Amino acid sequence: IDEPDEPGTDIDVDPKQPKTESEKSAELLAKADGNTDADNPEVGDTLKYTIQTRNTIKDSLITNLTIRDAIPEGLEYVPGTLKVNGEAVTDEDDADEGYVVDGEVFGSFGDVTDTEWHTLEFQVIVSEGQAGKDIENVAVVDGDNLEEPDEPREEVKVYPREPKTESKKSAKNADESKEHYEVGDTVVYTIESRNTVSDSLLENLKITDVLPEGLTFVEGSLEVSHGGTGLYEDGKITAEFGEVTDT
Numbered sequence: 001i002d003e004p005d006e007p008g009t010d011i012d013v014d015p016k017q018p019k020t021e022s023e024k025s026a027e028l029l030a031k032a033d034g035n036t037d038a039d040n041p042e043v044g045d046t047l048k049y050t051i052q053t054r055n056t057i058k059d060s061l062i063t064n065l066t067i068r069d070a071i072p073e074g075l076e077y078v079p080g081t082l083k084v085n086g087e088a089v090t091d092e093d094d095a096d097e098g099y100v101v102d103g104e105v106f107g108s109f110g111d112v113t114d115t116e117w118h119t120l121e122f123q124v125i126v127s128e129g130q131a132g133k134d135i136e137n138v139a140v141v142d143g144d145n146l147e148e149p150d151e152p153r154e155e156v157k158v159y160p161r162e163p164k165t166e167s168k169k170s171a172k173n174a175d176e177s178k179e180h181y182e183v184g185d186t187v188v189y190t191i192e193s194r195n196t197v198s199d200s201l202l203e204n205l206k207i208t209d210v211l212p213e214g215l216t217f218v219e220g221s222l223e224v225s226h227g228g229t230g231l232y233e234d235g236k237i238t239a240e241f242g243e244v245t246d247t
Contacts, residue, residue: 016057016058016059016060017057017145017147018055018057018060018061018062018112018143018145018146019055019056019057019060020053020054020055020056020062020141020143020150021053021054021056021150022051022052022053022054022139022141022150022151022152023051023052023053023152024049024050024051024052024137024139024152024153024154025049025050025154026047026048026049026050026137026154026156027047027048027049027050028040028045028046028047029045029046029047029048029123030045030046031045032044032045032046032125037159037160040157040158040159041126041156041157041158041159042126042131042158042159042160043126043127043128043129043130043131043158044125044126044128045125045126046078046123046124046125047075047123047124047125047126047156048081048121048123049069049121049122049123049124049137049154050119050120050121051067051069051119051120051121051139051141051152052117052118052119052120053065053067053117053141053150053152054115054116054117055112055113055114056115057115058115060113061112061113061145062111062112062113062143062145062146063111063143063144063145064108064110064111064143064144065108065110065111065112065118065141065142065143066106066107066108066109066141066142066143067106067107067109067118067120067139067140067141068104068105068106068107068139068140068142069104069105069106069120069122069137069138069139069140070103070104070105070138071103071104071105071124071137072135072136072137074126074127074129074130074133074135074158075124075125075126075127075135075137076125076127077100077103077105077122077123077124078122078123078124078125079091079100081121081122081123082098082099082100082120082121082122083098083119083120083121083122084096084097084098084107084108084109084119084120085097085109085118085119086119086121089107097109098120100122105120105122107120112143120139126156126158130158131158131159131160131162132158132159132160132161132162132164132197132200133158134155134156134157134158135155135156135158136153136154136155136156137153137154137155137156138151138152138153139151139152139153157199159199160200161197161198161199161200161201162197162200163195163197163200163201163202163244164195164196164197164200165193165194165195165196165202166194166196167191167192167193167194168191168192168193169189169190169191169192170189170190171187171188171189171190172187172188172190173185173186173187173188174186174187174188186218187215189209191209191239193205193207194247195244195245195246195247196247197247198247200245201243201244201245202243202244202245203243204240204242204243205240205241205242205243205244206238206239206240206241207237207238207239207241208236208237208238208239209236209237210235210236210237211235211236211237217232217235217237219232222237222239224239224241226241226244227241228240228241228242
């Protein structure tokens, strides 16, 4: 045989289905003039958001990987701070890999075949009126062939945490067999209050109640929770709880 045969055939290999792992974080980058809380963001402070994602499946392809983030109310983008994979890009929608339009930050990473982390970074300033608020920021990580996008999120608690109370008052007949009140019945009043804002301080919480005409206080019936102190004097009930940090 002068020349050997070389039979062959082509095999189509389907790529593996990619799967993303995504994270989002916020870092306190700079304090505004006059702000003194070094550990927590306050109005006027500068934050840096970092969104990162990676393909966790080797030998797979993500087609047209993108990260976008609509900056929530209460935060203001700092122009010129956008970075894609650590490289500065312009804010304009031009030929580079990122842009900022109408409060939405966008980064494009093209087709991704590796399992390395890909990042989008930008800075914001905490706007006026946000003290005591929780600002949640949700990003969207997507690709043309991903089954569903990732939505990494981060919540920023803006300080100082202004307390806000929620209170309620109820009355019941001490004789639980009765549905209505009659002269001579004993009425049990319960007044409750709580601070609804976590990580805030409610200074010198006090509950007072002036008994209306037609009711007589029952001596020895005053109960105060959480180690507070209680007093009945001149027709007025007073309960003091000091500083309250729980909810």
